[in-house]
Amino acid sequence: MQNVMTEQQTWSDNNVLLDAREQNVPRGIVTAHPLVIERAKGSEVWDVEGNRYLDFVGGIGVLNVGHNHPAVVNAVTKQLGLVSHACFQVVAYPGYIELAQRLNQLVGKGEAYKSVFFTSGAEAVENAVKIARAHTNRPGVIAFDGAFHGRTLLGVTLTGMSQPYKQNFGPFPSDIYRLPFPNPLHGVTEADCLKALDQLFAVQILPERVAAIIIEPVQGDGGFLPAGAAFMQSLRRITQQHGIVLICDEVQTGFGRTGTMFAFQQLGIQPDLVTVAKSLGGGLPISGVVGRAAMMDAPTPGGLGGTYGGNALACAAALAVLDLLEHDNLLERANQLGAQLNARLRQLAEKYACIGDVRGVGFMQAVEILDFETGKPDAALTQKILDSACQEGLLLIKCGLHRNTVRFLAPLVTTDSQLEEALHIFDIALARATGRLG
Numbered sequence: 001m002q003n004v005m006t007e008q009q010t011w012s013d014n015n016v017l018l019d020a021r022e023q024n025v026p027r028g029i030v031t032a033h034p035l036v037i038e039r040a041k042g043s044e045v046w047d048v049e050g051n052r053y054l055d056f057v058g059g060i061g062v063l064n065v066g067h068n069h070p071a072v073v074n075a076v077t078k079q080l081g082l083v084s085h086a087c088f089q090v091v092a093y094p095g096y097i098e099l100a101q102r103l104n105q106l107v108g109k110g111e112a113y114k115s116v117f118f119t120s121g122a123e124a125v126e127n128a129v130k131i132a133r134a135h136t137n138r139p140g141v142i143a144f145d146g147a148f149h150g151r152t153l154l155g156v157t158l159t160g161m162s163q164p165y166k167q168n169f170g171p172f173p174s175d176i177y178r179l180p181f182p183n184p185l186h187g188v189t190e191a192d193c194l195k196a197l198d199q200l201f202a203v204q205i206l207p208e209r210v211a212a213i214i215i216e217p218v219q220g221d222g223g224f225l226p227a228g229a230a231f232m233q234s235l236r237r238i239t240q241q242h243g244i245v246l247i248c249d250e251v252q253t254g255f256g257r258t259g260t261m262f263a264f265q266q267l268g269i270q271p272d273l274v275t276v277a278k279s280l281g282g283g284l285p286i287s288g289v290v291g292r293a294a295m296m297d298a299p300t301p302g303g304l305g306g307t308y309g310g311n312a313l314a315c316a317a318a319l320a321v322l323d324l325l326e327h328d329n330l331l332e333r334a335n336q337l338g339a340q341l342n343a344r345l346r347q348l349a350e351k352y353a354c355i356g357d358v359r360g361v362g363f364m365q366a367v368e369i370l371d372f373e374t375g376k377p378d379a380a381l382t383q384k385i386l387d388s389a390c391q392e393g394l395l396l397i398k399c400g401l402h403r404n405t406v407r408f409l410a411p412l413v414t415t416d417s418q419l420e421e422a423l424h425i426f427d428i429a430l431a432r433a434t435g436r437l438g
């Protein structure tokens with residue numbers, strides 16, 4: 001019989017709660033760290049037993065403005081007394097319209113763009129594909145190896161990692177094609193990827209049957225791999241030449257993470273559609289597609305929507321997030337923090353032979369862990385490093401096709417002393433995991 005926790009059983013004991021989690025939540029959803037948190041502030045969380053942790057995951061890139069930023073809390077609290085939910089398909093409300101206006105300006109920079117809102121990043125991706133297909137009247141969509149575009153069936157089909165995401169969840173939607181993503185450390189050049197695109201057009205689908213190419217300007221879950229400016233410009237040129245919609249998935253890279261509002265702004269291109277989510281909501285669930293007005297208007301009335309999409313509380317939070325990013329110098333701070341972190345990770349790479357690469361853009365930095373003898377990805381050592389860091393009070397997670405890359409997604413409000421503390425813990429974790437410390 002299933003155990004049910006009684007009133008008397010403590011809700012303030014990590015292990016009791018984790019046992020209850022095991023019994024009541026399916027194994028398909030994994031929790032990276034064995035702790036149950038009770039409260040959070042800025043770049044810190046406290047578990048139910050009162051232990052403090054530095055949170056350098058930020059809800060997987062959701063908390064660029066930090067946990068419970070007072071401006072977000074105030075905006076949501078104020079909105080809660082007005083309209084919490086109405087459904088934009090039923091009646092409009094100012095927050096949705098204002099948010100659309102602000103994002104259109106931020107992405108379009110004077111060109112005519114429009115926005116529509118959803119709840120999760122996966123839904124934004126699904127809708128970007130619907131919009132691109134409606135605009136072009138073509139079926140094909142090209143995505144990249146190592147991409148993460150969500151877990152819904154189309155999202156996971158576009159996602160370029162078989163494990164754990166695809167498993168036996170098929171059959172998958174058709175007309176999705178795949179290209180390698182540039183990864184110089186592992187010998188995949190930008191030229192290789194462009195050649196693969198030519199080959200794909202020659203062998204699998206004519207360019208005039210392709211509706212869209214979707215790309216993360218810096219792959220997130222795929223390993224914090226940046227797409228270079230020259231590569232993105234080539235994609236832009238090819239997509240323009242063939243009338244293909246270029247979708248930048250900025251779900252993880254958006255809202256200051258890479259040091260500009262969006263990562264594409266550093267690459268000398270203008271995308272047709274941009275998918276946004278995660279840090280837009282400052283902790284509340286909201287996503288969206290921001291795109292060229294003519295494309296956004298391709299689906300006919302009633303073709304887009306979703307009950308919770310652009311929920312009023314989430315819109316209020318998002319407007320507060322945009323204010324913070326614009327007025328609290330958080331983009332500049334992302335660049336400062338990123339430069340500090342990158343420099344210190346490079347020092348650690350001198351000390352630990354297992355660090356095979358330090359890379360990233362802005363405050364989206366990662367280290368790739370390799371077996372120093374074979375040069376091959378070392379997922380087991382990576383996990384040991386993450387576990388040791390957690391034991392010492394620092395939360396980090398992994399990424400990469402081979403799950404051998406440690407990623408840093410700390411809030412942009414992280415203080416210098418929190419960054420120092422995190423790096424000190426990371427040093428200890430590396431020492432422990434590599435056997436330098438007992």
Ligand SMILES: O=C(O)CCC(=O)C(=O)O
Pocket residue numbers: 060148151220221252
């Ligand atoms: O696991 C998920 O569903 C979210 C994943 C994600 O965005 C990431 O791991 O970068």
Ligand SMILES: NCCCC(=O)O
Pocket residue numbers: 032221397398399
């Ligand atoms: N996509 C979730 C990644 C978390 C992890 O692998 O630990």
